[in-house]
Amino acid sequence: MQTVEAIKSAESARLTAPDQEHWTEIIEPRTNLLDLRLGDVWRYRDLVMLFVRRDFVSNYKQTILGPIWLFIQPLLTTITFYIIFGRVAKLDTSGLPPFVFYLAGITVWSYFSQSLTAVSTVFVTNAAMFSKVYFPRLTMPLSIVLSNLVRFGIQFGLFLIVWAYYLTTSSALHPNWLLMLTPLLVVLMGLLSLGLGMIFSALTTKYRDLAMLLTFGVQLLMYATPVIIPLANVSPKYRWIMVANPMSAIVETFRYGFLGSGTLNGAYLSYSIVTSFIILFIGIVIFNKVEKSFTDTV
Amino acid sequence: MSNTVIKVENLGKQYRLGEIGTGTLSHDLNRAWARLRGKEDPFAKIGDTNDRTTKGSSDFVWSLKDINFEVRAGEVLGIIGRNGAGKSTLLKILSKVTAPTTGRINIKGRIASLLEVGTGFHPELTGRENIFLNGAILGMTKIEIRNKFDEIVDFSGVERYIDTPVKRYSSGMYVRLAFAVSAFLEPEILIVDEVLAVGDAEFQKKCLGRMKDVSVNDGRTVLFVSHNIAAVRGLCTNGLLLNQGRVESFADISTVLNDYFSTPNDEVDGGREINKNKKDxxxxxxxxxxxxxxxxxxxxxxxxxxxxxxxxxxxxxxxxxxxxxxxxxxxxxxxxxxxxxxxxxxxxxxxxxxxxxxxxxxxxxxxxxxxxxxxxxxxxxxxxxxxxxxxxxxxxxxxxxxxxxxxxxxxxxxxxxxxxxxx
The missing domain is CATH 2.70.50.60 (abc- transporter (atp binding component) like domain)
Structure with missing residues (x-):
């Protein structure tokens, strides 16, 4: 297709050469891959916030418990982990109370995994709207990550309550100044799930199977993240798998800051930062490419 | 500097027929391989014109091909053609919902399209919330919407229900509210596609009036696609007649309508699909x-x-x-x-x-x-x-x-x- 376009655009360039008009917009078959049009997204920032609001309102309207559901989900998962991994399997949690240990991991992880799965199906779930009207498509994944951030905020509140309880009743917790890094970690997770989700979103539009694979894959990925087993407890032979996962350093650092145990490794964290940004960049590029033609394939 | 606001050059759009998903991977690889060698896309040169009554030899059709036209500021262009002539595809490209395969379009000013009113309306949200959401989707900022809010509500005539979730609305109220939001957008170029097919007669009249208002009084450019010939004749100054993905004629509206009437409507046969053995x-x-x-x-x-x-x-x-x-x-x-x-x-x-x-x-x-x-x-x-x-x-x-x-x-x-x- 490229050459056809090349000929065509050469032709039109020749035809339009003398005309020095000021066009505000040019629609062409393909634009520069690096033309990310982030300015457009900024112009539509109100829309992002409205999408976030819509997500939130529509999810909890006509439910009795409303946002309380946000507490139930991590609590039940933590209790399950507590019973299965803590009591039955008796996995080591580096001497920390298992309940708060698991809750810390789950709170962080569920933000990442929920954003990721939601972003990765963004084209398929919004096909009806996307095929009718144009707005910068990036606003949609952005709003998904933000509305999950609100959810995370509430769940983080729950974690803080539990954490405060353990802090006063037990002496196993040693919070330190690293908990100041939490905002950075949260932003990092947001960007990582955004980037990764956008890469997958491009693929799920064409090959629907990937959506199935992804929901399943995210569950598996949790085991390659130190949510259940602390990084230090993984045998050096397999540790590289966890270390290669950019989420690992985020979970470990988060836990280290609040609970005072775990691995803190500057190199691992820097690796996560760099990887997140690379993935985000690739994600945006791919996303921008797909948004132009997805209506024909979805 | 001329006052051309839209300039379409050699525009073409190719679609792949049949089931997407089967064989796309092999086609993708083929394409990628051809691209790597700097050859032409193996699937771009084949392809038939968009005639759905005859079975083509290729899996690819050009839904639009070699489209060239210009629209001047303040003009109301009626785009007409039989079903499947490529009208909607053209509008989709113009409104950036999908990208063209070849050619280019130059545009001056903000484009807003009413391809379908009420896009992004969420049933659980109230009328008020939906006005803001829909307005933002169509490209308005919060402040712009707030300034026009009263006018929008007034035009829609659903003031009493503005804080009720739209899922409780009748379909008529829903459409009114949706159209009202779109009607108060202030783009330089407005694309309208068959919105008039909805709503009751009184509301349709109101919509047509509003469109006329937009083009005549505000001097905006309007692209109007409709099967309603009377409405096209009443509103448009110029016409673009598409036939099987190509421009059949592009002139003032009465010339174009004449051409339209003289193209035989061969898709239509007045026949009946019936099991002839079952009935006496x-x-x-x-x-x-x-x-x-x-x-x-x-x-x-x-x-x-x-x-x-x-x-x-x-x-x-x-x-x-x-x-x-x-x-x-x-x-x-x-x-x-x-x-x-x-x-x-x-x-x-x-x-x-x-x-x-x-x-x-x-x-x-x-x-x-x-x-x-x-x-x-x-x-x-x-x-x-x-x-x-x-x-x-x-x-x-x-x-x-x-x-x-x-x-x-x-x-x-x-x-x-x-x-x-x-x-």
Whole structure:
């Protein structure tokens, strides 16, 4: 297709050469891959916030418990982990109370995994709207990550309550100044799930199977993240798998800051930062490419 | 600097037919390989024109090909063409919903499209929340929406329900609210596609009025796609006629409409899909006999014969036949029966028959439904509502009045004046 376009655009360039008009917009078959049009997204920032609001309102309207559901989900998962991994399997949690240990991991992880799965199906779930009207498509994944951030905020509140309880009743917790890094970690997770989700979103539009694979894959990925087993407890032979996962350093650092145990490794964290940004960049590029033609394939 | 606001050059859009997903990976690889070698896309050169009545040899069709036209500021361009001519594809490209395969479009100013009103409306949100959401989707900022909020609510006429979730709205209220938001966008270029197919007659009038307002008073450019010929004639200055993905004609609206009427509507055949073994008596097809021609469209007041072909395997003794013409809202525009004008019941021996009604139809432009029935001894033998609609098209405007005040009956009057006394 490229050459056809090349000929065509050469032709039109020749035809339009003398005309020095000021066009505000040019629609062409393909634009520069690096033309990310982030300015457009900024112009539509109100829309992002409205999408976030819509997500939130529509999810909890006509439910009795409303946002309380946000507490139930991590609590039940933590209790399950507590019973299965803590009591039955008796996995080591580096001497920390298992309940708060698991809750810390789950709170962080569920933000990442929920954003990721939601972003990765963004084209398929919004096909009806996307095929009718144009707005910068990036606003949609952005709003998904933000509305999950609100959810995370509430769940983080729950974690803080539990954490405060353990802090006063037990002496196993040693919070330190690293908990100041939490905002950075949260932003990092947001960007990582955004980037990764956008890469997958491009693929799920064409090959629907990937959506199935992804929901399943995210569950598996949790085991390659130190949510259940602390990084230090993984045998050096397999540790590289966890270390290669950019989420690992985020979970470990988060836990280290609040609970005072775990691995803190500057190199691992820097690796996560760099990887997140690379993935985000690739994600945006791919996303921008797909948004132009997805209506024909979805 | 000219005042051209849209300039379309060599625009083309190719679609792949058939099931997406089977073989796409191999095609993708093929494409990538060709690209790597700097060769032409192996699937771009093949492809037929967009004629869906004949089976093409290739899996790829050009839904649009070699489209060139320009639109000047303040112009109202009507885009017309039969179903599948590429109108919607063109609008989709213009509104950036999908990218073209070839060519380019240069645009000056902000484009907003009303491809479908109410996009992004969420049933759980209230009318107020949806106005903001929908407005933002269409490109307005929060402040712009807030400034126009009262006007929007006023125009929609749903003030009382503005804080009720829209899922509790009637479909009419929903559409009104949705259109109201779009109507108060202030883009330099507005794209409108068949929005007028929704809502009741009164609301349609309001919408047409608003569009006219936008183009005449505000001097905005409007691209209008519609099958409603009367509306196109009333609103548009210029026309673009598409046929099978190509520009058939591009000129002032009356020239283009004339071209449109002279292109035969060959997709339409007035036939009936029916299991012929299951029925003893059935209508086969309908058409209008106008001179030597058989067609499914006519001009108002034209002398013509309404013909129905009928097959009966069983003899009918005391038969009568009648048909109705119905408008878009199902209202009966005209009805007649073979026994009118002192006609008698008739006998029908097995065979193929043609029923002919000589009429003239002084009714206004539009699409009408044909509903025909035959009865024996007051019992319906066969009843058929044709999928082919009757199209009424005026070659020229026959009244100075606007459509909203002329009514459905299009009979010309003879005017004269006499002085009958002095004061």
């Amino acid at each position: 008596n059935y209508f086969l097809k309908w058409y209008l006999q106008v001179g030597d021609e058989q067609r499914h469209y006519c001009e108002p007041r034209q002398e013509l014969s309404f013909c129905f072909e009928f097959v009966n395997k069983v003899k009918l003794n005391k038969a009568e036949v009648g048909f109705q013409i119905r408008g878009n809202d199902g209202e009966i525009v005209y009805g007649t029966n073979s026994r009118d004008r002192n006609g008698l019941y008739f006998e029908l021996t097995p065979g193929i028959h043609k029923f002919v009604f000589d009429v003239r139809l002084p009714i206004r432009d539009g699409n009408y439904e044909i509903d025909v029935a035959i009865a024996e001894n007051d019992t319906i033998v066969d009843h058929w509502i044709s999928k082919t609609r009757l199209e009424l098209l005026s070659k020229e405007k026959d009244t100075v009045l606007s459509e909203s005040v002329t009514g459905i009956l299009r009979e010309l009057s003879h005017f004269s004046k006499v002085k009958t006394g002095s004061l």
